[in-house]
Amino acid sequence: DADVTQTPRNRITKTGKRIMLECSQTKGHDRMYWYRQDPGLGLRLIYYSFDVKDINKGEISDGYSVSRQAQAKFSLSLESAIPNQTALYFCATSDLQFGGTDTQYFGPGTRLTVL
Amino acid sequence: DAKTTQPTSMDCAEGRAANLPCNHSTISGNEYVYWYRQIHSQGPQYIIHGLKNNETNEMASLIITEDRKSSTLILPHATLRDTAVYYCIVILTHGQNFVFGPGTRLSVLP
Numbered sequence: 001d002a003d004v005t006q007t008p009r010n011r012i013t014k015t016g017k018r019i020m021l022e023c024s025q026t027k028g029h030d031r032m033y034w035y036r037q038d039p040g041l042g043l044r045l046i047y048y049s050f051d052v053k054d055i056n057k058g059e060i061s062d063g064y065s066v067s068r069q070a071q072a073k074f075s076l077s078l079e080s081a082i083p084n085q086t087a088l089y090f091c092a093t094s095d096l097q098f099g100g101t102d103t104q105y106f107g108p109g110t111r112l113t114v115l
Numbered sequence: 116d117a118k119t120t121q122p123t124s125m126d127c128a129e130g131r132a133a134n135l136p137c138n139h140s141t142i143s144g145n146e147y148v149y150w151y152r153q154i155h156s157q158g159p160q161y162i163i164h165g166l167k168n169n170e171t172n173e174m175a176s177l178i179i180t181e182d183r184k185s186s187t188l189i190l191p192h193a194t195l196r197d198t199a200v201y202y203c204i205v206i207l208t209h210g211q212n213f214v215f216g217p218g219t220r221l222s223v224l225p
Binding site for chain 2: 004090
């Protein structure tokens with residue numbers, strides 16, 4: 001979905017390096033999420049944010065940190081990358097709608113390789 | 116843990132209807148059923164969601180059983196571009212705990 005963009009789209013780095021993945025959205029949504037996907041598996045939630053002042057850990061937050069710089073921007077950092085963080089990373093946004101539904105819309109993904 | 120059970124893979128002939136089942140026997144009264152799909156390694160794409168009633172949109176139909184313990188996603192006229200992994204997800208209205216299991220790999224065959 002072009003409304004959710006991720007940079008970079010591909011990144012190769014070395015063990016121990018600090019890496020930042022960025023997500024921007026033009027959908028005007030308050031809620032943003034970071035997921036990772038390993039080969040052949042479903043997505044797992046890393047962190048999520050319901051507004052600029054709200055940050056919550058997901059299922060697999062160890063080794064990651066996030067920053068919600070503005071409503072439209074949500075960054076994921078790997079302070080010291082390790083090889084088992086090699087994965088596809090997806091950002092998503094959502095907005096709680098009337099009636100309580102909360103459909104998430106995903107970005108195109110970042111393929112990260114840690115050597 | 117995922118609250119849903121889906122077949123690992125399915126095949127469908129091009130032009131025919133693809134019926135993808137999902138079991139969610141522990142679903143609670145205020146949980147929605149969502150369907151997404153992921154084509155190759157692209158970002159998951161929202162398809163449809165429902166609570167109790169059957170739903171239809173331009174992409175698909177969602178049939179939920181009366182006891183809400185299972186549902187079926189129907190792609191009425193499958194094309195080769197519908198080849199993807201399809202995820203059935205059960206979530207509360209607040210949605211912060213989207214759990215994507217392994218899904219069903221649908222192969223549309225010419």
